[in-house]
Amino acid sequence: MSYTPVIPLTGMAGWQFLQRTADTQKATFNQDVQVRRETEYFLEKIGEVTSVDQLMGDRTLLKVALGAFGLEDDLSKGAWVRKILEEGTEASDAFAMRLTDRRYRDFSGTFGFGNILGARTGDEGFGDLIVQKYKDHMFEVAVGEVDNSMRLALNYANSLQSLVDRGLGENAAWYTLMGDQPLRTVMEAALGLPDKLSALDVDKQLVFFKDKAASVFGSSALGDLLSEDNVEKAIRIYMAKVQAEAGPSASTPGYAALSLLQGGTASALSSAGIANLLLSRA
Template sequence: MVSTYASYAAITRDLNLSLERVEKQPFVERETEYYLEAIGKVKTIDDFVGDRRLFAYAMKAHGLEDMTYAKAFMVKVLEGGVDERDSFANTLSDKRYREFAETYNFARHGETATIFTRAQQGAVDNYLRQTLEQDAGTSNEAVRLALYFERKAPEITSMYEILADTALSKVVRTSLGLPDSFALLDVDKQVEFLGSKIDIEDFAEPEALSKLITRFTSMWDVQNQTGSGVANVGILFSQPAQFGISTDLMLTMQQLKA
């Protein structure tokens, strides 16, 4: 059986080549062609969410595929934009909604919102990366988690952000050999403990990040070999917070402490 790290390394050794393989998949090729042809013609939010195929591509590109059905919710995200501090997208703890509203910024740019690179090739690049990670997860959930952590880590500025993201927190707990029940502890105690073990600034350093991912993949394999339960990666990447702790509450607590 190929180790988790070997599978991860096979993808990341030449990431561009891995992404090119994804891009050439027939389904991906068709959907990308349609997206690039259609997105520049979109002038309104209604046009955008009204095109099911186009909207689904955009949602997957931002890691929001599971919320594609929630069109009314996403319309609210788009209508508020991101310029006002109290806009709907800015009040949500999940950064993906803000990023979505920034990419398709109808509130700021109106009819020209979809002509910018971030809404066209930028979205395609994101879609390819999301597909790469999902494909990797079909054979080994830990490879998807490792790829996701690698992508998100440089953006992390707070331990609360890790705890608010079930996938990120799974990687950290596994790398430190902590049981999932660790998440039942008081949030401040979790932050204190994790802060004593991990320096978030290291996430921006490729060498340090590589060491953490190597440890995670090794620990994952050890735990699986000893009969530990394998995480349901679909749940880890879904919306609801685990263990009854609201992600909004955790990030609010962080803001109060700032």
């Protein structure tokens, strides 16, 4: 990809800039020559694909198909991808159903090759759906190459929404979140949980997550955490932690004053002090 997203600031200031410019930057990204070539080709050809062999035999089609589900790193894993597609998702022992990564069953189920009704590639709107998912994901990837914390923030609300939409029980949903590292990273920061929490028994981890969620957000129900205010709060706290760990910069609110108070350097401030300052100004 030749277009690089513009994120001139770090932390919350950078996130707010990205939010304000996201639509324009996405539109520019989508006009990238490579993105256009791949997605236009996919839209033209995917309706003719009726078998796993056909999809596997066209590298560009397979690249877009996998990328739409965040599985672009599996492009060279032919036997792995074929098994996922051919076995479908209707049998409990199907390969995709036995993998802990939910993306594989979503990928296999969406294309439908291994299921009773067969390929869904000819369904109305199928190509548009996959292309939009591909564009959204690849934009997130491009953002992550500039600042990975911004990619995690972009992913947070969408991944949480997808998790809630699955209709799992409350504990099952939390266990799934705890196993989703990008989502967990933002949630742990938002709840003020230590990284070493993962060393505990998973049931004990669940208690910590739910108790802290109720304290920070007023509810431990993931559906309630999807409110606009709670999503903004989670990302604000996460970004404050990221910037605190990175140390103060010229974009840190009050940086000039802090520099003067520290005799010309703000680097002596503790991470906790910087985080508190950022949260008070956000």
